[in-house]
Amino acid sequence: MLTQIREEQLAILRYFIQICEDNGLTYYLDGGTLAGSQLYKGYLPLDDDIDISMPRSDYETLIKVVSLEHDSTFIVESFRNNYSCHVTFAKIKKRNTSYWEVTTKRMTENFIDIFPLDQVKRREGLKWILRVAFIQNLKGLLFLRQINKDIRFSKKMMLYSTYFIPSLVIHKILYYLMTYQNGKDARFVANFPGMVRSEERASKYEDYFPQIKTTFCEIQVNVPYNSKQILIDIYGDQVQQYVQVKHFEVKRNSFI
Numbered sequence: 111m112l113t114q115i116r117e118e119q120l121a122i123l124r125y126f127i128q129i130c131e132d133n134g135l136t137y138y139l140d141g142g143t144l145a146g147s148q149l150y151k152g153y154l155p156l157d158d159d160i161d162i163s164m165p166r167s168d169y170e171t172l173i174k175v176v177s178l179e180h181d182s183t184f185i186v187e188s189f190r191n192n193y194s195c196h197v198t199f200a201k202i203k204k205r206n207t208s209y210w211e212v213t214t215k216r217m218t219e220n221f222i223d224i225f226p227l228d229q230v231k232r233r234e235g236l237k238w239i240l241r242v243a244f245i246q247n248l249k250g251l252l253f254l255r256q257i258n259k260d261i262r263f264s265k266k267m268m269l270y271s272t273y274f275i276p277s278l279v280i281h282k283i284l285y286y287l288m289t290y291q292n293g294k295d296a297r298f299v300a301n302f303p304g305m306v307r308s309e310e311r312a313s314k315y316e317d318y319f320p321q322i323k324t325t326f327c328e329i330q331v332n333v334p335y336n337s338k339q340i341l342i343d344i345y346g347d348q349v350q351q352y353v354q355v356k357h358f359e360v361k362r363n364s365f366i
Contacts, residue, residue: 112158118207118220119160120327125184126162126172126202126222127331133175135168138321138334140225141304141344148337152327160222163301166292169226173200187221189281196256196277198249198284199303200224214257225304228288229296233312241287245302248284252277313343 130137139147141161146154164172176186188200196214200223207220232238254269255277288302300312317339321332334340 112156115158115209115220116153116327118204119158119222120329122184122202122204122220122222123160123326123329123331125181126224127329129172129175130168133171135164135172136319136321136332137162137164137168137224138318138332139324139326140301140334140340143326144333144337145341145345147324147326147331147333148341151325161225161304162222163225163227163304165299166226166228166289169200169224172224176202185219189278193276193278193281194256195281196252197303198252198281198288199226213253216256223304225301226288227299227301227318229292229294230298230300230312231291231294231296233298233300238312242302242305242308245284245287246305248280248287249303252280252284309346311343313340317343 139161140163142154142157143161146152146157173186173188173190176184177191183205185203185205186200187195187203189195201221202224203219203221205219209218209220211218251268251272297315298312299315299318317336318334320335322335323330324333325331
């Protein structure tokens with residue numbers, strides 16, 4: 111089963127890379143996929159998803175290009191074309207496939223995750239802490255509207271008390287909070303949609319750019335210029351031990 115899931119995801123990855131090459135779009139492996147590429151030249155053991163990040167402008171272009179293609183095999187899903195979408199990033203899905211999404215406990219089509227990178231002037235201080243806190247809480251609210259499992263009483267109260275706010279309004283607030291420093295000569299970039307731990311931080315611009323080549327499951331892919339530092343920004347200094355032991359626990363339990 112895991113082999114089939116990965117084969118389908120690698121087919122999506124090849125399609126995604128071709129779209130990027132045809133349209134001059136920049137992308138990077140990110141998160142657990144980046145860790146897997148550095149440690150194993152492929153997936154982390156037992157991992158079953160692929161994480162990609164892109165500069166915000168390239169990310170928005172990708173969504174438009176894939177949406178206009180009307181491909182019979184692949185589709186893109188984001189709040190741009192689905193206002194009930196429960197995440198603030200995009201998914202490229204392969205039609206006529208099946209994937210059990212553990213976090214939402216729902217069956218969906220197999221996919222890879224595409225995250226936008228936004229600019230950040232400072233990655234410390236009160237303004238940064240508040241920005242991340244607001245984003246995390248609003249992301250969590252969208253997520254609670256979609257999951258199909260029991261949740262704690264405090265989360266139920268948050269869900270019911272904000273029921274009158276349309277998801278599209280929440281998406282627009284999140285978009286502003288994530289992008290308002292774009293184009294303002296910021297020194298750092300952040301994957302806000304992908305953040306799940308309070309210890310995660312924005313990365314220096316020069317650690318992402320320019321992209322360099324490596325292999326992932328024998329596919330030529332792009333990774334950040336300083337992949338080791340990006341992984342430290344995500345997982346902390348003990349990154350090798352962390353991603354092998356804790357990666358799945360954090361991912362599976364992040365919103366329980």
